[in-house]
Amino acid sequence: MATKTVVKTPLKPHTSRKLLDYAKNQPASKATLHDIQAKLSNIGISLSKRVTEERDKR
């Protein structure tokens, strides 16, 4: 009689291969982190706070 062995495999994250490929296929940004931070840091809006507030409104 054949026996079955159950092996508990570690959890594998459900990675979004499509989105990763999509990210990799984007052209390189011409901006540096410093450029990005300079444009976004003094606009008077905190994006992280805005996201939290938007989630609160929904």
Place this chain on the structure above:
Amino acid sequence: MFKRYQIEKGTDKICDLIENSRDKIFISSLTVVEVISNLKRLYEIDHLTTERDFVQQRLFFYNDVEQFEITILDVTADDIMKAEGLILKRYMKPVDAIQVAVALNNFLAKQTFVSSDQKLCSIAQQEGLQIFNPEV
């Protein structure tokens, strides 16, 4: 992710985490949409940035994902059911519930849930996740 792109409380911690962490970094596919939507809003609705800025910011975000090998996690039916379970336990905002559900369903040893929303961190902690609030 926004703290990396705007200098504010916690920016240094988030940049250090993304650039120097030996641990794998995960974001959900929902985070991708939130980042792009909010960058677009700054240009199209708030008129605080230009279209060119938006294009560069969007590309920079995707370049970060590639450069720092950030793993994007799909939101699956299992995550939605988990999110419902979280909401049944206590009221939660839908997007928050999905973010925590995705983290729980992809639970890895020593995984840390990162958010600057203290309420969300508290719930994630109650659910057994280690938390890191870059503002604290």
